[in-house]
Amino acid sequence: MNGQNDINNKKDLFSLPYVKDQLEYWGPVNRAFSDSFLTMGHKFIYQYFGRLDSKYLKIVFSSFVEIVQNVAEYNEGSYEVNFPQSFLRLRDTGDKIVIDTVNSIKSEDKLEVQTIFERVFALPKEELQAEYKKLLLKGGSLGLIMLRKLKNSEFEYSFSENEEGDTWLVIELKMNYGNT
Amino acid sequence: MEILNIEPFLQTPEINFNHQTGILYLCGKSYPADAIDFYKSIIDWSKEYCQNPADKTTLICEIEYLNSASQKQLVELILVFKPLFDSGKNFKVKWKYEEGDDDILSVGELVEHELEIPFEYQEVQF
Numbered sequence: 001m002n003g004q005n006d007i008n009n010k011k012d013l014f015s016l017p018y019v020k021d022q023l024e025y026w027g028p029v030n031r032a033f034s035d036s037f038l039t040m041g042h043k044f045i046y047q048y049f050g051r052l053d054s055k056y057l058k059i060v061f062s063s064f065v066e067i068v069q070n071v072a073e074y075n076e077g078s079y080e081v082n083f084p085q086s087f088l089r090l091r092d093t094g095d096k097i098v099i100d101t102v103n104s105i106k107s108e109d110k111l112e113v114q115t116i117f118e119r120v121f122a123l124p125k126e127e128l129q130a131e132y133k134k135l136l137l138k139g140g141s142l143g144l145i146m147l148r149k150l151k152n153s154e155f156e157y158s159f160s161e162n163e164e165g166d167t168w169l170v171i172e173l174k175m176n177y178g179n180t
Numbered sequence: 181m182e183i184l185n186i187e188p189f190l191q192t193p194e195i196n197f198n199h200q201t202g203i204l205y206l207c208g209k210s211y212p213a214d215a216i217d218f219y220k221s222i223i224d225w226s227k228e229y230c231q232n233p234a235d236k237t238t239l240i241c242e243i244e245y246l247n248s249a250s251q252k253q254l255v256e257l258i259l260v261f262k263p264l265f266d267s268g269k270n271f272k273v274k275w276k277y278e279e280g281d282d283d284i285l286s287v288g289e290l291v292e293h294e295l296e297i298p299f300e301y302q303e304v305q306f
Contacts, residue, residue: 035190038191058281
């Protein structure tokens, strides 16, 4: 029995949720973990979505890298140890590939993170390239701009709070098939 | 000074920088989570190389994947060679990208335009 079947059988046995063609993780995420997870993600994307255009898959993988590394980067910068639980998921809906992440944001960081997102999302499309150039040459985080520049896709974010007052940043990127 | 040779790994490219021939070769995927750490030794080596460069220097970047952090580090690396080019030394960048990969092509074009360093472009297959 191979590893994947073993996992699937255990999920069936314990009635755990199982969705085909989906990569999902819930746990601590730091830089070292993100490197391993993305290597696995690369293999997963080309194994399960190999029927799709290779240019599209490259865009999917590049986007996945930026999103996962943003989570890892925030966690490394904000927590010395005991990295918080983060959720990472890459799934296929039949006409698009969707990347979802949820990660804990310290309450003192919420305003700053929110301001960064609001500023990037407020930029008109025609100003994205100029902003990208500025950040590439003069410093600053490029990942969000690269994601906003994607064609034929939807990128959404929101902040939510649970009963304990923890803040979570929720990101969803939907990339339609044929996005090249 | 010694040849800088770094074997490719899962998220990092092969590096072969030869101070004797002036051929500086970077090839493969570059998406390490800590790109600053990975590129530090390469940038340091390049700064030392520029003190006593070969007659002709060619930086060959043959890139399959490039995350945003690596893009910035590549700009930092190319910037190291800018004074070399500006002082009249023979320096150019060969920018090789996967066929149809307009994103990596446009990174090269942007850097070429902004830093005013000559780039040669070539489509390749990985």
